[in-house]
Amino acid sequence: MGKLGCRHNERGTYSMGIVNHKQTNLHGMTVHTIETKKYKTTSFILQVKEPINEKNVTKRALLAYVLQSGTKDFPSSKELRSALDDLYGATLNADLSKKGENQVISIRMEVANEKFLSNSEPVLDKAFHLLSQVLLAPAVEGGVFKEGIVKKEKRSLKQQIESIYDDKMRYANKRLLEEMYDTEPYRLNVYGNGDEVDSITSKELYEYYQEVIRTDKIDLYVVGDISTDEMVDKVSKHFRFSKDRKEDDTKAVNAADEKRITEVKEIFEEQDVQQGKLHMGYRTYTTYADEDYFALQVFNGIFGGFSHSKLFMNVREKESLAYYAASRFESHKGAVFVMSGIETANYEKAVKIIKEQHEEMKKGNITDSEFEQTKAMINNQVLETIDHPIGLSEVLYHNVVAGTNRSIEEWMEGIKKVTKDDVVAVAKKVTLDTIFFLKGAGTNGNENV
Amino acid sequence: MGMKTFDQLDETLHFEELPNGLKVYVLEKKGFNKTYATFTTHYGSVDNHFKPLGKDENVKVPDGIAHFLEHKLFEKEHGDVFQDFSKQGASANAFTTFNRTAYLFSTTGDVKKNLTTLIDFVQEPYFTEKTVEKEKGIIGQEIRMYDDNPDWRVYFGLIENMYHHHPVKIDIAGTEKSIAKITKDDLYECYETFYHPSNMILFIVGPVDAKDILNFVKDNQSQKTFKEKEHIERFFDDEPQTVAKSKKVIEMTVQTPKCYMGYKEATPNRQGKELMKHELSVNLLLEMMFGKSSPNYEALYEEGLIDQTFSFDYTEENGFGFSMLGGDTGSPDEFVERISSMVESFKQQPIVEDSFDRARKKKIGAFLRSLNSPEFIANQFTRYAFNEMDLFDVIPVFESLTVHDVEDVLQNHFKKEAMTVCQVQKKKS
Numbered sequence: 001m002g003k004l005g006c007r008h009n010e011r012g013t014y015s016m017g018i019v020n021h022k023q024t025n026l027h028g029m030t031v032h033t034i035e036t037k038k039y040k041t042t043s044f045i046l047q048v049k050e051p052i053n054e055k056n057v058t059k060r061a062l063l064a065y066v067l068q069s070g071t072k073d074f075p076s077s078k079e080l081r082s083a084l085d086d087l088y089g090a091t092l093n094a095d096l097s098k099k100g101e102n103q104v105i106s107i108r109m110e111v112a113n114e115k116f117l118s119n120s121e122p123v124l125d126k127a128f129h130l131l132s133q134v135l136l137a138p139a140v141e142g143g144v145f146k147e148g149i150v151k152k153e154k155r156s157l158k159q160q161i162e163s164i165y166d167d168k169m170r171y172a173n174k175r176l177l178e179e180m181y182d183t184e185p186y187r188l189n190v191y192g193n194g195d196e197v198d199s200i201t202s203k204e205l206y207e208y209y210q211e212v213i214r215t216d217k218i219d220l221y222v223v224g225d226i227s228t229d230e231m232v233d234k235v236s237k238h239f240r241f242s243k244d245r246k247e248d249d250t251k252a253v254n255a256a257d258e259k260r261i262t263e264v265k266e267i268f269e270e271q272d273v274q275q276g277k278l279h280m281g282y283r284t285y286t287t288y289a290d291e292d293y294f295a296l297q298v299f300n301g302i303f304g305g306f307s308h309s310k311l312f313m314n315v316r317e318k319e320s321l322a323y324y325a326a327s328r329f330e331s332h333k334g335a336v337f338v339m340s341g342i343e344t345a346n347y348e349k350a351v352k353i354i355k356e357q358h359e360e361m362k363k364g365n366i367t368d369s370e371f372e373q374t375k376a377m378i379n380n381q382v383l384e385t386i387d388h389p390i391g392l393s394e395v396l397y398h399n400v401v402a403g404t405n406r407s408i409e410e411w412m413e414g415i416k417k418v419t420k421d422d423v424v425a426v427a428k429k430v431t432l433d434t435i436f437f438l439k440g441a442g443t444n445g446n447e448n449v
Numbered sequence: 450m451g452m453k454t455f456d457q458l459d460e461t462l463h464f465e466e467l468p469n470g471l472k473v474y475v476l477e478k479k480g481f482n483k484t485y486a487t488f489t490t491h492y493g494s495v496d497n498h499f500k501p502l503g504k505d506e507n508v509k510v511p512d513g514i515a516h517f518l519e520h521k522l523f524e525k526e527h528g529d530v531f532q533d534f535s536k537q538g539a540s541a542n543a544f545t546t547f548n549r550t551a552y553l554f555s556t557t558g559d560v561k562k563n564l565t566t567l568i569d570f571v572q573e574p575y576f577t578e579k580t581v582e583k584e585k586g587i588i589g590q591e592i593r594m595y596d597d598n599p600d601w602r603v604y605f606g607l608i609e610n611m612y613h614h615h616p617v618k619i620d621i622a623g624t625e626k627s628i629a630k631i632t633k634d635d636l637y638e639c640y641e642t643f644y645h646p647s648n649m650i651l652f653i654v655g656p657v658d659a660k661d662i663l664n665f666v667k668d669n670q671s672q673k674t675f676k677e678k679e680h681i682e683r684f685f686d687d688e689p690q691t692v693a694k695s696k697k698v699i700e701m702t703v704q705t706p707k708c709y710m711g712y713k714e715a716t717p718n719r720q721g722k723e724l725m726k727h728e729l730s731v732n733l734l735l736e737m738m739f740g741k742s743s744p745n746y747e748a749l750y751e752e753g754l755i756d757q758t759f760s761f762d763y764t765e766e767n768g769f770g771f772s773m774l775g776g777d778t779g780s781p782d783e784f785v786e787r788i789s790s791m792v793e794s795f796k797q798q799p800i801v802e803d804s805f806d807r808a809r810k811k812k813i814g815a816f817l818r819s820l821n822s823p824e825f826i827a828n829q830f831t832r833y834a835f836n837e838m839d840l841f842d843v844i845p846v847f848e849s850l851t852v853h854d855v856e857d858v859l860q861n862h863f864k865k866e867a868m869t870v871c872q873v874q875k876k877k878s
Contacts, residue, residue, distance in 0.1 A: 038480040040817045081742035085807045089814025112817045156756040166703040275593040308535040320586030376538035383482040383557035
């Protein structure tokens with residue numbers, strides 16, 4: 001296991017065995033190729049990254065949707081979608097995610113492998129061209145984004161932001177982040193602020209777009225039955241950035257000095273819902289690049305990551321308080337989030353049990369089977385994730401976000417080496433910051449005719 | 450032992466029906482890390498009226514019992530089977546639909562060990578009054594979680610509107626009231642009737658040796674004894690072709706209204722190739738009428754009546770079938786008006802060959818994409834098999850469809866009188 005490839009000039013082969021991943025730098029964009037015969041499709045994933053910030057957050061969300069709505073050659077959504085359908089239903093979608101304090105635009109495209117089509121049409125080259133156009137040749141009119149597209153996408157984005165409120169789990173999560181990180185960029189929602197959408201002009205958005213393709217960190221992943229040399233040729237042919245493109249290094253987020261907690265914040269809100277939503281946020285002071293990152297993974301697994309975890313076993317199985325009680329963590333911000341749907345009256349009881357589980361871990365009350373099961377499950381999880389082209393690209397992209405160079409084998413080795421003492425040490429660092437509870441009033445959803 | 454190769458797809462499926470009636474399928478997926486296995490019974494929420502195995506009287510069981518049974522099967526005298534799987538590096542799960550209950554695991558570790566756990570736990574029920582009572586609190590919270598979910602409410606509300614009698618209109622999990630009545634004896638009665646191997650399919654997909662796995666399963670089954678297989682009698686009341694209710698509005702704490710509309714299928718009794726052809730035809734037509742590259746989609750988006758959440762689908766099983774379209778919308782009534790008039794005007798014009806071809810290409814591409822997913826293959830193959838269809842026929846059936854097939858469903862499925870609407874509106878304070 002480990003690195004078999006060597007690094008020369010601009011190209012490196014990192015991990016072998018599990019994944020054949022090569023990187024090539026071209027015009028300031030990193031092209032990652034993963035050659036595999038596992039899939040019946042070829043996947044392209046473009047990741048465009050910038051630190052999340054108040055000034056651009058809403059514009060950037062809008063930009064993602066405007067880009068997927070038309071290109072120079074196919075200047076309307078209908079024309080673009082028809083072109084994709086003709087490529088045997090190639091899919092194209094743009095989405096946003098927050099990775100640590102970065103707001104990442106992901107543009108994904110997937111096309112059928114020609115060899116499975118009865119009439120072997122050459123779809124790959126066309127797909128490459130189309131993807132490059134989505135990023136580099138958008139639908140423009142009078143030197144700015146087409147007004148019609150911008151208008152439609154503004155309305156859609158506003159509705160999307162509003163609908164977070166309708167999904168109470170997402171709403172409670174959003175409110176937790178706003179309270180917990182009230183003075184940090186991480187409080188920002190990845191889709192931006194609803195009340196800022198209307199005022200964005202096509203001109204302003206286009207200017208911002210130009211800045212994005214000039215200075216953002218851009219990574220392209222190509223996964224499928226491909227050859228790296230051929231892909232690199234195609235990228236050179238289709239992706240042409242302007243000469244003044246230069247990644248803005250000063251933008252890179254430094255692992256911020258995380259706030260120290262003196263007192264747990266407790267926030268209550270009431271809505272007319274049948275089930276209360278309990279969300280708790282912890283700071284861990286550990287991120288992806290850190291030595292004890294693997295111990296944090298194991299901590300989260302034992303705490304609430306699986307169906308054998310302490311939260312599931314105690315909140316659900318022992319006390320029947322909830323259908324779900326789980327924790328997840330964010331690798332680049334270094335946060336653990338607990339969530340559970342409970343009866344409003346059971347708030348004190350549930351919080352007490354959750355806090356106790358954390359205390360148990362600090363005291364080292366972790367059974368051998370909890371410990372070993374968790375490690376086996378994490379191992380299983382990563383291997384399963386990389387069976388999927390998008391999952392694989394996301395696992396690899398962690399390195400880009402964190403500025404590390406960890407192969408999947410090294411990652412798995414890291415988990416293997418974690419000891420119980422390491423987990424206890426991490427458990428002691430993990431600190432509860434904020435509790436957000438959405439209380440229910442209990443008459444939601446009456447029917448009228 | 451049987452074997453079927455699908456050259457165009459580069460897949461080989463191995464299968465065998467065992468003496469006890471269990472059907473076992475293995476699909477080798479080279480290069481994958483994960484093995485995924487599902488053990489599924491042809492028994493779901495709609496099977497609430499039946500003749501229990503070996504008895505003379507029909508019974509009607511409480512709503513939500515198939516789902517309750519799914520939860521309880523995981524609990525054994527020694528504890529929770531979830532734990533056994535996770536000790537063996539596998540993650541387990543289960544789900545209940547209208548017609549099926551599936552138990553599954555995925556693992557990158559020891560396949561045989563986990564396969565044994567899967568088969569054995571499903572075939573060795575252990576229900577006690579105490580554990581049944583404990584589960585009522587957990588499922589009660591699951592029901593409340595869904596009650597607060599507007600997408601679920603609007604979807605289910607639409608199905609409720611369509612059916613007068615068919616149990617598909619009953620929520621899969623039941624209600625807090627209906628599950629309160631469930632006893633351990635009820636669970637055993639349902640279990641004995643529906644979990645006979647002859648009513649079940651085991652599907653394994655992953656980097657395995659198919660012959661080896663088939664022999665392994667055979668060996669496991671030959672060591673157990675089962676009752677003789679019997680035909681299961683299930684009863685359904687006659688369902689009129691009309692919808693039960695043409696419109697329903699549910700008030701919830703939401704900011705954006707949601708609207709779904711649906712067409713109820715008049716003759717949902719197809720099986721096999723005929724069903725596949727029908728299902729694919731309606732879905733192809735929906736794609737042509739409302740897919741992202743259609744003029745209708747463009748107009749609706751332009752008018753602000755739909756957003757990214759807009760979707761559509763047609764599904765049919767023995768006894769019920771419906772198409773549905775909808776999502777978030779600022780103006781739910783206008784949405785209904787526009788969609789209905791678009792459907793009507795589509796009926797007035799001849800089908801355009803070009804858009805038929807394009808929609809078909811898109812559908813074929815989407816199907817190929819789904820075959821990257823072991824979960825899709827196992828779950829869909831099983832669903833198709835319970836309806837006497839073969840998942841790997843999808844591409845040839847798509848290729849055999851003609852404009853005439855689509856024309857036919859356009860005139861016969863999308864009837865005004867078969868239409869119903871369900872909306873979630875913002876609660877007035």
